[in-house]
Amino acid sequence: MSCAGTAFELHPATPAALDHAGIAARVPHHGTMCLLDRLLAWTDDSVTCSAISHRDPAHPLRSESGLLAAHAIEYAAQAMALHGALRAEAAGAAAGPVPGYLASARGVQLGRWRMDDAPGPLRIEAQRIAGDSRQLLYGFRVIDAAGACLAEGRATVVLNTPLRPAATMP
Secondary structure, three states: OOOOOOOOOOOOOOOOOOOOHHOOOOOOOOHHHHHOOOOEEEEEEEEEEEHHHHHHHOOOOOOEEEEHHOOOHHHHHHHHHHHHHHHHHHHOOOOOOOOEEEEEEEEEOOOOOEOOOOOOOOOEEEEEEEOOOEEEEEEEEEEOOOOEEEEEEEEEEEEEEOOHHHHHHH
16 A cells, blocks of 8 residues: 555445434544544445544644654544444444554554644545454555545454453463
8 A cells, every 4th residue: 555556446335424423423533532523435445534633733632743644544444333233233233333543553653753743634544355254354544635645555454352350461
């Protein structure tokens, strides 16, 4: 996956539109930590969302240095979570978050140091590369309104894996 590549071939979103509230109902993050603003389109293998929250001076991930570009991975991870919820809904499951954890991010390339000064809205794209009922591999990219790549890479998501309390771990 490359930011220089062509955009994914996507179909209009089903549901027809999801705003911030509709996304927040389907991902594990709520309030200001739900970073995505709109579902633009999705297929069984890919999802595209937009976000303007990166420009918010009160962004929950912002530090004194600003909102660092590495946080684009979180935007992509939330798009992946939304994609999982939409796929589950399409398969007949009730609407809501699908439990999962970001296990790794590989081959990540950042196009800039900070993202809070990037023109918006951001375009967040994630494409499912492989997966089964326990783990998924996605390629992702985050692009600003001027077409510049903020971040791209691959991410592994582990699904439905209960965490044991620390006291019971060997």
